[in-house]
Amino acid sequence: MAKNSVSPTAVPDTAWLGRGRHLGPEPERDVRRNLIALKAARVIDDFLDLDPVEAARSSDLYPRDESADPGPLARRVFEARWRVADDVTVRAQLTTYDPESRRSESEGVVWVLAAEAERAWEAGWPSPATVFWPDSEQVAWDHVTVPGVRLRSTNHLPKDDDELRRLVRECSRQSWFIHVLVHEAMTPEPLGRQPITAFLPPSLRHRVVEHRATPDQALTADFALKRELGGVGIPRGGAVVLPAEPRVPGYEAQRFTVRNVFLDGTAPTELLEKIVEFASLPQPMPADAEQALTRLREGWHLLTPDEELVHARAMVTRYAKALEAMTSSCDLYKEAAESALAALAEATGGEGAPRTPSPATAKPDASPLKALTKSFGIFRGPSR
Template sequence: MLSSPNVRPPTPLTVWLAHGHHAGSAAGEVVRACLERHKDGGGIDDFHEPAEARIEGEQVFEARWRVEDTVTVRARLTLRDGHAWLLVAEAERPWGLHWPSPAAMFWPQDADWDRDPVTGGRLRALNPLPQDDKAVRRLLKDAARDGWAVHVVVHEAMTPDERGLVPLAGMLPPGLRHRVVEHRAAPHQLRVVNWALRDCGAQVPRGGAVVLPGSPVPAEYDTDRFSVRTVFLDGSEPAELLAAVTRFAALPRPLPDGAEEAVTALREQWRLFTVEEELARQRALVAMYADALEAMTNSRDLYREAAEQAHEALAAYREVVGALPEQRPGPDSPLQQLTRTFGRLKETALALRPGTDPAREEERPPTRGSDAG
């Protein structure tokens, strides 16, 4: 996927993305056991651990399943350092939020794998804000800049009872349950929360909630459109808040940091093929190699033809040069002959002129005029 250094490509409509942190140990074994259970139960068609994709400190798992019986989903989970994980899934058509969450195919419900790497909160629970004001400001600023998860801040108008402590995740569509982080602000924290959020333009109504914009902010984001004036924390379903979260998740957004490489790896390094897919892949490779061989053969024939023509031209040149007579200096032109004749006559005249020979000048006796003087 090509992109400029400053503009990230948009998230494809067919792609589902999530990342997290596994707090336990042996994360690879947990994922493998979960995939085996889903395969035995028919939840997935197959899974694979490509050995060529494994590097130091990294494991890769591929899984394939079908939704609505006809739509194939391919997913790739990468584990780094035994704890950090990144999951990308792609379907054959735009993703449906009512489809099962890909994270639920790789992770069991009873494992501590759903920690948000940005804020430390959990994806399947509600997360009370810290009591320290500085910690609140730092956490919410990080949440407002996160491009991976959907962060929701809910303000408690008054301290709720057990009915008001039901997480929002369980009421969301399956495709959003592992992509939303719910933050709960106590009644006295409204002021510090809105002060922390003023830079991103979001505000939490008293007793209400707001969906944070993330970074970069989607072009269609409007704090009024994604805030809810009142959320009843009495165990009832907050329909207005659920609708706001769903609308926000449907906005076109650029790929977050690190996601472009993950999508490229899923598409170009995929190894979990069916028999039909492997046959089609081998046929495509054979066709590609045949085209390459044909191109090489054509290039070789063209080179041979050019070399033969060059040899023929060289031989013809040699024959022509051998048939030419020996080249001798041509006769002088009449002008050159006349010039040389005049030159010889001039030299002869100077030689015959009296008093021009220095030897004769020395032998000549002095005149009387010279003696008288």
């Protein structure tokens, strides 16, 4: 699933995208239970649970595109629709995948989530992740594709220098999330060990991964960042929002660096503002994220009654045009064949020898095909 290629386009401001891993035994069951509960509570309007083959075949309103196909590794496709800000509709599609190479059961099941609203996304709206996944620590859906890293948690850096550099490199190139590194000036109390992402707005909460460097990792963390991310560093006791590859236009290390972060359980206001500011910048869209957004737009199945009516009318129009084109093509073919046979008969006189047609017998409307065409003409038009 992971790809390093990046589309030159930016993520639309109407979209919310996420990708991670579920390490539990039955991820699809967890999704179904959450969707059923939210629909019963009228948090969402409706949802669908589709087989990937059914999902690929049943959407025929638009011309199919390879990027709209879930792919051979897809397990299930879930769709959900809900409203925010009273009347803004959000459509979301979650697909679960088997990993491309399962070295061990610990790799889990990969999931890709694409959501899009009818207008620009607001950070205060509910997180699409918790529409499909239960927001519970008991369900391990929040592992990112980089091994050993989770959302909704503080992720301490590896002690080994090579592992630390590998982690920084992979997070900048493979992850769809925003990564933040915080250095603990001293070992915090229990309240300070809680993830700062809990203070973020709901829709941003599950787009940010928090890394922690212990007090003795100040120099090694700073060196790893500068080596792998081209000069980005971290001050002692501070924090930095890490760039992704390719760099977000407008990113400057100093602009997204905080000199002091107090880990005492209170909201680190300055750091939170930096994260929100970074998230508001145009984010380059990875190629596989672009495919997920295409599947959402062109492979959507959960239609409202009004959308069903529009869909049915569009299908009638398409089929009518196709039938008209087929009928016209058939008529032209028959007319050409009849004309050729008539010309051959007139040229040979019916005995294999050419003859000159008599003016009395040459009638322009004598073709049987034309008479047949006139008969079929009553079936043409709107009343057909």
